[in-house]
Every structure is written in C-alpha cells, then in structure tokens.
Amino acid sequence: MSRAPGNLALGLRHRQRLIEIGSIALGAVLLIWTLLPVYNLLLIALDPEEGEIEFTGNLWTSEPTLDGFIDVITQKARYLEDFWNQFGNSVFIGLLTMVLTVLVGSLASFAVSRLRLARGSLLTNAALLTYAIPAAFLIVPYYRIMHEYGLYDNLWAVVLAQVTFATPFAILILQLYGRLIPLELDDSARVDGASPLQVYMRIYLPLMVPALAVVAIYALLLAWNDYLYQAVLLSPRNMTVSMVQGQLFLDVDAEWNAMMAAAILYVLPPLAVLFVLRRYVAASLAMVSSGP
C-alpha cells in the first residue's frame, strides 16, 4: 500500500525535473533566437574595417573598436555626413506623432465616452475602418494627396500620416480603459460648475495616465518603425535615419560598421521611453486583455 504513493511521488518528481530541463532548453533557444540579430548588429558595428559584413568565425571581433560609433557621432562616415540632422528629423516625426496621437485620440474618446455624445459609437467604428486597408497599401494615394495639400517633402506629411494610423488604436484603448473610471466623478465635478474642458484636464487626463502611456509608446514605435512613408513622402533634402539605411542597403561598399553603429544609436531612444513607462504598460495591458 505504501509503495504506490511512493512510486507516484517519484514519478511526479521525475516529471517535474523533465519539465524543468525542458523549460531551461526552451529558454536557451528563445535567448539565442532573440539576441542573434542584435548580436549581429553589434558585431558589424564594432568591426574595425569599414565595409566589413563578414563573419570571420570568431564569436567576438578580434579587435573590437568604437571607430564606427565615433565616425557616426562626428559625422565623418560616408552617407552620414549629416547624421545629427537626420536623427533630429526622426525625433521630430516620432515626438510629434506621439503628442498629437495622445491629444487627438484622448479628445475624441473623451467626447464619445464621457460627454455621452449621441451616435458616438459611429465615430469609433469609422475610426476602426481606417485599418480596413493596410497602411502600406495606401502609399500611392498618400503620395498624391500630400502633393495636393502642398505637404510633399515636409516632415509634417509623415507626422500626419502616422497620426492617422495611430489614432484609431488610441481611441480603442482609451475607451476600453475609460470604462474603469466612474462617470459619477465627472457628474459631481459638473455640478460644482466645472466645464467639460476642466473635467477633461483635471479628471480625465490624470486618471487615464496608464492608458495614455500605452498610446504614447504605440504611436512612437509606429513612427520609429516606419520606413515606407518616410522614403516616399520625403526627398533626400529631409533625410531621416531609417531612409538612409533603407535606401543604401544594396550598396555593399557603404561603411557598414558606421551604418550599424547608427542603427544601434537609432534603436536606443524608444527603449529608454519604454523603460520609463514600463509600469503603466504592464497595468494597461492587463486591463485591456481582460476585456475581450
């Protein structure tokens, strides 16, 4: 009688150890899978030779050097003579997309969900319709209408395009999250004589901070990830970092160590923003996923 439970416990422990080994193996695979392309970026960026994209067989470059980074920062690398200007253009597009998406999205979802605007759901559905045709499919008409609006080769053209594609998602997230905030709060403020603008500024925005953080990150990443709209709507006079790298990648003779160093510098700012806002992102993700 006592042997059966003993065997069971043994089997259970055996199984648990198998699960533990399996999960460590899976973890190792995931780690390599995730870090391989990042490691490749570093490997090329730290290589002393300019055009070097070859993997010479050593797991680490024999003489790693920061020359690539220094060439980028001092704007000595070919194609990157104007790096800080290009970087500034990327930051301009990213930051404005972020701010405008948060502003336009929060105003619209405040009106629909808090001011109880009749037929407000119509606006939400219309906004979702934006995603019926994927953004990349709309590049030709965008090229034409930006010419019509006189915005071609203007950084604002890219900003407005990105705000258009980010705002529907923003409205959706803000509405889902907004349900957590009782309407009675607004009502009591209104009875005290606050105008809708004051309610928006003093009650809605402060309570929505976690969702606004997610919307901001989303918009920033959307603009930061974009290559197509920048490449088509801007000319070489208004280069961004992504444009340089995308347009010249077929040139094997480019200074690839500097190019990849520039890529690493470009990749860092959203990581910093994400790190600062990580708590809010976790909170809103949990809330939104519990919805549907």
Added chain:
Amino acid sequence: MSMQPLAAMGPPVALKEPRRPSRHGRLRAAEVRWGLAFIAPYVAVFLAFVVHPYAYVLWMAADPSLYADLIDDRLFLPTLVNTLLFVGLGVNLKMFLALLLSGFFLRPRRWIRILLAIYVLPWALAAAQTCLSFHWMLIGEQGLVDGLLLQLFGIEGPIWFNGRWLGLGSDIAACLWKWMPFWTLIFLAARLTIPRDIYDSAKVDGATGVRQFVHVTFPLLANLYLICTLLSVLWTLGDFTTVYLVSNGGPAGLTNVLATLGYHYAFNFGRPALGVAAVMSALPVLIPLIIVLMRRFQTSAVQL
C-alpha cells in the same frame, strides 16, 4: 442613446412650451457643442487622411483593364501565392507560438521574468534597422548564420536569398522575430486575469497539462485570440518593411508580396494605377475581415 431617458424625465409642461429649454436641455446643448469641438480634430484628420485617400484608391483601382494587365504580369500570380504564405503561415505561427509561449512565461521563476524582458526587446527595436541585420545575417557564407552553422556543426549553409522559398522563409522568420513578442505579451496579460480557482476545480476533475489547455485556457482566450489574429492579418498584409529590407523581393522579384509589388509598380515602373490595382486585389479578403473585427469588438464591449 442617452437622449431618450433625458427626454422621458422632462416634465409634461415642456410639451406646451417647447421653445423654453429645460435646465437639462441647456446642459445638453452645451454638452453637444463641447462634444463637437472635442471630436473636431479627429474628424478633420479622418476626412483629410482616411476618406480622401480611400476615395482616391477606389477611383484609381476602378479601371478593369488594370486587372487584365495584372494577370498578364509574370510577377503577379507568384506574388499572390507569396502573400498567402507570408500572411497565412506568418500569422498562424506567430499567434499559436505566442499563445504557447505565454504559458511558458507564466512560470513563477526569476530567470523567466528576466528572459521575458529580453524576449520582448524586438518589439521595441526599430523595424528597418533590425530587418537590415537579418539581411546581413543571412547573406550567405559571409553571414553570421551560415558562419555559425559551419563552425558549430560543419554544415555548409544555403544562400538564403537565391531561392524563392528560402527567401520567403527568411522574411517570415524576421516577421515572427519582430512581432511575436507583442502578441505573447497580450496573451500573457490575458492569462494572468484568469482566476486561479478555475484551474483548481479543473484539476479536481482531472484536467491537467494539455487537457487543461484545451478545455480551460483556450476556450477562455478564444475571443481574444480571434480578434488578435484578425488584427495581425491586417498588419501583416501591410508589412512592407520586412519583405523590402530582408529579401528585397528577390531573386528576380519572386519573393514579393502585394505591398512590395504595388510599390515596385508605382515607383519603379512608373505605373501608380497598376500598383494600386495590385494591392486592391486583396479587397475581397479585407472587407469581410474588417466587418468581423468590428462585430467582435462590439460584442466584447457589451461583455465588459
């Protein structure tokens, strides 16, 4: 919607004096004016940058002769097949693996939490730059992957971008690498909201491991899984950067998807209308997708 209760609350006197607004009425009117002012910025964006391009796209794609030209083009049919594979394989692999991995990341270990922080990194890394890294990593015997294969296992790796299927496979891998972490996070967050006692009672009934996943976890996440899959289909269809920068549509244009082929027609061959027609050939798939998506969002809103 909320107009009716307000109207019902108004005193019957209001019927005799319709011109004198009640206090509620005045508040309501002011509220509507504020509401309109608040939505005005978005309405302006929507009209200028959604309605206008949509009208443009439909008008440009309306010429039937364009579709005859498309069928005649040797690149179009392979591109349709590629798009089907890129989206079909890419999205299903991405979502299914993300769902399974979200279970793995649920394990309460410190090292798994650290691994999660590393694993979500690709989501926050810029697309063009990481796609370039994929391109150089797979460039053939000079690339990191083939180099490692040779060093570690003595295998001569393939020249990834010389063949259609390997090229397309590289694109799918890059797309998985970039977007799987995002969906894993969504599913992980959803799993965290499933109450513990549901699992406890399932365990009492003998459901553990795979059966627990099939009979408890999956049914609870099914609606979210469907919404995420549909969204992912729309986003993957519009993924220009991955295919353009990883395989560059090559060799000989055989790894193009609709998004990159439309771009080539419009900006390299100087035929913008043909480019629009190419991408709009996906419209019969897009319309039902967005209708289902809207319905699902509404039902989930009611459930909330």
